Amino acid sequence: MTSARARTAHRLMAAAVATGLSAAGVAAGAPPAAAHPAAGPTAAQGVPAGGQPEQRNGATATLNGLTTADDAVITVDGERQEIKAGLFEMAVDGGGTLQTYGIDALNPVREQSRYAEGEWKASPLWGNRNAGRIRWVVAHSYPHRNDLQALARAAGAKRLTPQAAAAGTQVAIWRFAEKGARGDVGGGGRGAAPQEPPSITPADPAARKLAGYLVKRARSMAEPGPSLAFDRAEVSGKSGSRTGPVTVRTSASTVSVAPSPRAASEGVRVVDEKGEPVESARNGTKVYFELPKSADPGAASLTAQAAAKVPVGRVLTGAGERGRSQAQILAGSSQATVSATASVNWAERGPVPATTSRENCAGHGVDINVDNSGDATFPLRVGKEREEIAGGERGTVTVPVEEDQPYRIPVRGPNGYAKTFSGVLDCTTSAAVGGVTRRSAPATAERPATVGGGGAVVGEGDLARTGGGNTRLFTAVAIGLLAVGFTTLRIVRRGGK
Template sequence: MFSAVHGPTARKRGALRLATATAVTGLVAAGAIAGAGTSFADDKPAASSSGVHATLVSPFVKVGAKVDIDDHGKPSSTTGGLFELKVDNAGVIKTYCIDLNHHTVGNATYKEVTWAESSLAGPAKAEAAGKINWILKHSYPSVVPAELSKDIKGQALTDATAAAATQAAIWTLSDDVKATPQDAAAQALTKYLLDNATKEEEPKASLGFDKDAVSGRPGSQVGPLTVQTNAKKVALGIAPGAAAGVQLTDVNGKVITSAVNGTQVYFKVPKGTADGSAKVTASAQTTVPVGRAFVSDGEIQSQTFILASTSVVPVTAVATAKWADQGAAPAVSVKKDCVKGGLDVSVSNKGTKDFDVVVLGKKLTVPANSSQTVFVPVAEDAKYDFTIADQHFSGVLDCKTAGTGTPTPSSKPSPASAGGTSTGGSSTGTNGGTNLAETGSSSSTPMIAGAAVVLVLLGGGAVFFLRKKKTAGN
């Protein structure tokens, strides 16, 4: 919905966001590195990288029209409609906003996630999320304007007004606001969609694994990792750098090079192999289903989208196997939990000795051949960046929307002051001026300092690390 930040205001807000992110990240990273001892090589394998990855090349609405917003008595107006994401090594996919009060940022990178990892998370949002999925399948661009006109007694719709009507209906459900297109026919379509929408199930992932990592001992099958995909067939391979003799197998020990949904993948590690790790890569060409959520993935935070049209695109997933002959053999998986507001950190230890875990100052012990999951709170909009057991995890917790009752930080715009355009040109709000309204002091210094202090206090809950017991073999 909202356009990118430009000009002096943009630089001020960019500095603010950088300062707050850096403050929180510094604490998280320092805590992680300070206590992360391990016998594995310090190659810092990345967390699981699953599904579709894309870039928001243009921060402006591609097709849309003006929509009036009533956010619990706070009126505003902005452009509502379709955005386009450029898929890595492929074409574009069309999306709608489900995150009203966050702005869009040009060149922000995105990844496909579950509803539980987005602003649609939780039982309270389940009905709205399911109805949004229905709307996406029964409105523009899945259905052309001429056909949609029949649903509203022949009133004329264009691509732009149909897109605005669809976005207004989605915002009403995703952000708990009253969104009304300014065009009369679009108003009728929005009403039709809201009156007829029924709850539909969340679409399946395009491609992923159930865990980021698994662990075990040489001379055994390390795993399993379960493939989750809507593709008919997935190609599997071991990334370069793995130890000689390491192979991918099924549960019966048969070497495999492909998989389907539900396939359990193991690493066969020959006895005597030195302690180490390997990565499995999965790839496919598949249709990403309408209704999949996309969140910003990287240093730049940008609003959350939902897929509006299907497209056959390349998808990939990566996960890690680790092994050790003696001592603890930890493997860590991290998932966002937008219901509780933080991260679920799962630690599996398939080694011969216990593995000590320190979370928020509380010491936990993961015994050999067992696993534990702990929840770590992270402040909304705070960046996390940490390494535990030589696995690196980073991101931004972006779970809340305009209608949650949570105060909007000054580094974000209001709908009245930032609107996209259907032409891709420069954007101004209803009151004119730059893309984002000035909401703080004319000097950036107190804004940066104040926001940094707040996020450090809130994000302090994210400081955690894993620490391995000191043993004679380490």
């Protein structure tokens, strides 16, 4: 049996290997990624057949690496390891730069990983009692507060270099993230008590003073809003109708709105509630799709785009099923290109579905939300399981996914309707569920993405039918793993028909 000491050594080694330990690595322009977390996207990515865009909101970026950092020491179960702690840089798609810190001390970061802006509730900040204090730290320390002399005076340090300031800030964030993390998440950590958080100390005395000052002074702050998002990623309606609205949420002063080339060619107009064309919007603007009077079913989309600074305190998590890299919190942003998409499906008669996904940390899985605005039943297939959503009804299929597990969830319907949602569920820090292991260490090869996470039986039993009106809640239970990475799902109902 592997000893506790050996397991701890492996955790630290896994973190250190993917982090890179030498200062020369940072100086040479091949910055090592410090000890960091496996990340899961705030919203699962959906790609329907026929050229519809993926479900996307806000900034998407590529991690360039650790750019400003200094030495630190992490101790777990008595085992010590030197690491690099500091500030990361990301290149935003379409232009712009983001500066971020990690929020999981025991999981590695992968350079060139793809990240997407998201919400705290679908990240390791979900349920973290210190999430608001972490936001305070990034709002009151380097680089957002870049007067290092004033910061040093406040911390009681003689002098702060950018490297020491970045290291002290990162360590303060890690301390808050680890001490406030939940342990009752999905997968191997479900129902487990949080593990003893690691001890993390900057090597530089000034960085130590800064970390202590930030931890002592921090107060809780609310989660910031998105740089740009729609409240709904997909809607549906009947041919000839005005369908929506989708509401713009943005920190930008103005946003451009345009239908896709396909939408324009099919006669879809983007309008307000009075039917007037919409070409620009701001926070709170409601946008509708005016659909063509066509006997044939169709699909189209619109895109909103803006140049904006992403709000400090927004979380960025790994994008797509290969997004296994430590979740990050935003500490600084240049003017960056941000965008959001919304799609519409229509038909004259029959089922007319709109399907979106949401990572559900509280439910230990991914919610597939289906809204059938048509006049006939929509036969839904998630993986190999079939379900029906009656006309005018909404349904939610919750697919169980393990913590840190890549997933790939295909959704199929009639008339060629097809979407695939993928990502990595990342709802707490690695230490809170037992740390990096040989099975879960991101430094190892990727495990296959699956429909519902791991191959183990998550649980069986009756399914609740909840609420009033026409909304039903379904729970899909993963019961088997196939070689290609799909699971068979079984859906049951409590008191069902």
